[in-house]
Amino acid sequence: MSLLRTIAGGLRSLFRKEQAGRELDEELRGFLEAATEEKMKQGMSRDEAARAVRLERGGLDATREMVRDAGWETLVENLWQDLRFGVRTLRKSPGFTAVAVLMLALGIGATTAIFSIVEGVLLRPLPFPDPDRLVILGDVLEGSHCASCADSSVTAPDIRNYMRDTQSFSHLGGYRGRLFELSGTGDPAAVNATRMSGEVFAALGVPPLLGRTFTQHEDEEQQQVAVLSYGMWRSRFHGDANVLGSKILLYRKPYTVIGVMPRDFEFPLNPGHVNQSELWLPLSLRPEEFTAGSAASWNSRMVGRLKPGITAEQAQSDAERVARETMRDYPAYMRSLRIHAVVTPLQEDTVEQARPLVRTLLFAVIVVLLIACANLAGLLLVRAIRRRREIAVRLALGARAATLLRLAIVESMVLSIAGGAIGLALAALAVRVGVSLLPETLPRVNEIGLDWPVMLFALGLALLTGFLCGLAPAFAAIRTNVNESLKEGGRAGTSGSGHGRLRSALVVAEIAVALTLLTASGLLLRSFQRMRDVKLGFRPDNTLAALYVLPQQRYRTQSAIDEFLKALLNDLGQLPGVDAVGITSFLPAAGNNWSIPFTIEGYVSPKGAELNMAAMSLVESDPFEALCIRVLRGRVFAESDNANSQLVAIVNRKMAERYWPGQDPIGKRLRRGLPETSTPWMTVVGEVDDVKLGSRDAETMPQVYQPVTQTLASEGVFASVGELSATDGWIVLRSRMAPEQMEDTLRATVRKIDPQLPLYQMQTMEHAISKSEAPRRFNTVLISSFAIAAVLLSVLGIYAVIAFSVALREQEMAVRMALGCQRSGVILLILSSGARLAAVGCGLGLLGAVAASRLLRSFLFEVSPFDPGVLALSAIAMLLLAMAASALPARRASSTDLMLALRGE
């Protein structure tokens, strides 16, 4: 109440300043008049009385000031004046202002853009109600060692058991992503769909935009219903509200559309912007998914919502109990497997992989911002020193230190807010362009944008930088010694002031952080180079690949599939210009890490060792020749290796060296599964070179190749009833022509055999490789560009400082030369002062690089974070750049016109 009145009163006098001032004046004059008359009554003359009153009661002006100062509105008024003054003085030096504002705009813009990524990816709560109650439930398989096992996953029986037997979840369900052939509406296309339990929708708690979602009951009843994503609805159905009830064909089976999810619904929260689920279908586990091989496939995940009051730990021990029961019921061939239940918050699960990258980006951008700040502080300091005389005059005329402090900080804030505004615009631009370039390891990429928190962050950042940068010159200003400065007269003085040390410290800090970043970028470049040196194990040139998936509806029998493949391979082989054709279940460089355990004859695993996992590829025809994979020993598969002949396998070098070190692997035997699984033996007939299945910097897995025709026979008890082989695979085509020219031919050939069959992910092998390298390239390019910005800024900083101190010491140099000092001596003097700063900065920077190594380690590939070559090279580069920056002012100093400088007094 009274606060309101205080504000109202303040505002009144702020806006009706004239009137309020006049009233106060009149009142005060009346007051003093009355006091004077009182005195005059006591017999004083008018003048005497007025004088006495002034002494006793205070004069009119002083009182007026006092009353005014007491209200808060004065503060606003003063600030406004300071602001106008600041803008006026800045406008007088447009060059300085432009440089400072641009520098800040770059720093704040880059930081804001990166922060918007951090905010969208790491900080923003998941787009579900009560997101902290959502968890991922999964198994950790003891002894398995593969990249995908980092994500805890579950098998089909697990989903059933966990859903049935746990008590800690109000909703819990399983889900699994899958590519579907969509037809019945427009051209046939491949869509990313998620099969999931009805309970998943209940757990997520997001209502549909249109229609409804499916229930657990419908899921168990195997109802063929589908829920569309917003994007799918807009693009395929033109946002038609009548879509509900219509039919779509998935692998040529009809599904009824029952609902459309809202625009911002995304599940699973997959990394990247291309793999998002466009369609949700009931999981509807089929009986065969509980038997044989499927029961041992950890290919699904589970999400649940914790019951109120239950913690993740309690849920985990609850699930662990169910996991133990599950293990008890394992069939004989799975007896030796050990699983543990793990419950992870969904948020953590989502951002886990992105965290190191985002942190590194933030680190890099903060370094750049710090350098920009240091530069601005340095520039402001130089300005403060130039204005020493002006400040001294102000102080002499009675300006208070607090006022000067306020002025300096307001001036710096004017700069930083202008910089912040431009920076925000830059950031908006960068985010719009940048989101499409982000690597696909970042989840929730679509949510990155400039929103309120980001804007507030930018504004806060601008204010903070302005304040901090303003502090240095502000304190320099109030420490100005009035007498000294005025006595020096017009002379610019020597550099011997304490501010020199502050400036040097700023430059040293700049060089140190810039070197830290430069080292990081050097290490990443070196890693990239190392990665490019890694042998792929195959030749990517002139090779085209595409994925086919045969719909079960049409290809019900193995003979239908075999017929299709035979026709396809035959037709492709006869195309002009085609050198080799092959089919493989997994394409090198495409990022596969599907691996299965093997049992090797005569090989006893050391106790406590991991399972003998190997990546398995099923091949048809000759993909070895199509991909130019070198055969080291033995032979490749032949027509005669079929379902009825002896089971054969080809291993890679890594597999051979691990299990038969120093021996010829040809003729050795291995089989799928664990020792207690009864599967038939396969004989090794060949050894081939190691092939990179994922990116080059990923570890090479032991690999086993097998003719696709022998799949079922080799699976033994794993094989499910009615299981078909070769229902999908990658067609690999090597030609003498540019692979792009083969695309249409390949499509036409397939269409001739099955007009409805789409080909997915058609790409040249070179493209596949460059895609697998994209994340590393992105990191490297980004960090390097930050490093370049940092180095440029710090070189600018060192140049400014040296140039300024040289300008200050012009007379000193002139006197030195007049007294006989050689020009080279002057150059040396200045170079050495630059070198000293640079050397100290580099020393600190190397320490910084060592400190930052922990952050960087996960991005390096075959390079130690302390790689002496990189460290030395970066330090030398930094030193040389610093010397170059001081060489220019040194030259200028040495060419000083003696007479002019000395006469300048």
Next chain:
Amino acid sequence: MADKSSDLVQGTLDMLILKTLALEPMHGYGVAVRIEQISRGVFRVNAGSLFVAFQRLKRAGLIRSEWRATENNRRAKYYVLMEQGRKKLSSETREWERQVAAIARILEAS
């Protein structure tokens, strides 16, 4: 300077002004003179402190002001105690008496 108001306990001036205005609406000089007279010259109020206090009390809603003619027919701003101010004065007075009594007891005890 003969300004003895700086010896006033912080906030006491406000109370004295309220007390003075409780008798009748008064202009600034009147208030100053009245305080001096009643305190028999112990307190002498300078214009700055007085008008700052007026502004403060006005914004706190304890007093209001209006222009009126003085006894010798000049225009002057008169300050009028408001209901809020009256309440404040009585509570302040009670508090003051309590403190004075307490201090007196302490001084007597030693």
